[in-house]
Amino acid sequence: MKQAMKSIHQSIILAGLLLMIPLQGCQDLLEKKPLGQLTSDNFFQNETHALWATNAVYNLLRNWEVHVFSYIGMTDIVSDDADKGSTPNDANFLLEIDDFTYDAGNLAMSTVWSGYFRGIYRANLAIDNIPNIDMNENLKARYIAENKFLRAYFYFTLVRWFGDLPLILKPLTPDEYKQPRVPAADVYAAIIQDLQDAADVLPDAYPATETGRATRGAANAYLAKVYLTIGDFGKAEEFAMKVINSGVYGLFPDYAKLFLPEGENSIESVFEVQSTALDIGGAGSQYNEVQGVRGVPNLGWGFNRPSDDLIAEFERGDPRRDATILYVGEVLPDGSAYVQDNPEIVGERYNQKAWVPEHTGGNGNGPGNIRLFRYAEVLLIAAEALNENGNTAQALTYLNMVRARARGGKAVLPDVTLTDKSTLRNAIWHERRVELGMEQHRWFDLLRQGRADQVMAKLKPKFTAGKNELFPIPQSEIDLSGGQMTQNPGY
DSSP states (O other): OHHHHHHHHHHHHHHHHHGGGGGOOOOOHTTTTTTOOOOOOTTTTHHHHHHHHHHHHHGGGGGGHHHHHHIIIIIIIITTTTEEEEESTOOOHHHHHHHTTOOHHHHHHHHHHHHHHHHHHHHHHHHGGGSSOOOOOOHHHHHHHHHHHHHHHHHHHHHHHHSSHHHHHSSOOOGGGOOOBBBBHHHHHHHHHHHHHHHHOSSSSGGGGTSSSSHHHHHHHHHHHHHTTHHHHHHHHHHHHHHHOOOOOOOOHHHHHHHHGGGOOOOOEEEOOOOOOOTTTTOOOOOHHSSSSSSSOOOOEEEEEEEEHHHHSOTTTTHHHHHHHHTTTBTTTSSSSSOOTTSSSOOOEEEEGGGOOOOOOOOGGGGGOOOEHHHHHHHHHHHHHHTTTTTTTHHHHHHHHHHHHHHHHSSSSOOOOOOOHHHHHHHHHHHHEEEEEHHHHHHHHHHHHOHHHHHHHHHHHTOOTTTTTSHHHHHHHHHHHHTSSSSOOOO
């Protein structure tokens, strides 16, 4: 039943994408479309159009330019959690990221810039046009809130990568296409406003047929994370506690199974990208493929290799290490085969959290949901904020809840009893790394903690403080702006 509902949801999203495509076409071509075909002139006329427009924004979350190759490079591979992986000469643009030798012409930067701003563009269209539709007012408000949540998500990722950004909160006319960057603080203010607007309207949950849509809990969780990122620990605590006190979420009992199909959309899921492998395709993603076992049995690409440094971070006996890393000779999580050695790969191992079982349509049709926000992270945000705010006892409660689930009844990972603020802070940061390892959080954590220089300089001698904390604005965007858009320092 779950898979059937998931398939229905993804088919709707795919239909939304296909029917939104004409909105981006050239105006003179649109004017020549046959009668009865959707164009920018006759779209946003009814409730169904509002649904399609909203689904078209969700659809991008599975897109190559949003959550696949470049995204993994600019989150995991750039950090101390992972190396490029694959074979030595494969995807040199990711090797440049791994080694901090990239420049403004690197493919990854232009890829995500295009993908995330396309998401913002679609959300802006929906937010601008849905209010004019004659439809159920509650549903109208919800669709607008969903689009604001998604716009905030796209901007939150971009601002942490690039710093100052063009802030575009409405569809642009042709004479407005060249936009300057505004200070990152203004971008964060817009993100917070969008998430607050969303939290005021979104429901706590949806019927099973609408699984995967943004909820009030997701909006509040992202507010907590945004405030943690900008160092407002009072607000981070406030919004993390809203999620905790809602009673909607909990920890999935088995960490090792959390990343298998049975753990998708579980009680721990705050927000995850919905993917499924349909016979007709179109509802999966390549997130799993690019990180899959390179060679028999999975025929993946083998990128995003868990690093030696990450492995060393796990405490002795921590079951999360084996749930995170897939080794040569290890039996696959479904017991179907074992990982065979690929002699072309040095230090071969894989991100087990991205593994998926055999499915229809080939690896490019990956059915694995992408976990963007788990309840465990909410607990760790609360623990970190509470510690900074002087409430050590409650911070320890939430920290130890995460550790208790991880130990799974084994005599490992004893409760933390530290009371010194600085020492406990480091313990919480450690816990974030091993709990969320290979889930694309580590780089952003190092940045907000102000430790990128300290941590990366030991591992990557070409890391340059004052430069590599931000990625360069794609040179193509600077060229197109006619000089209005400036470059980040050092590039």
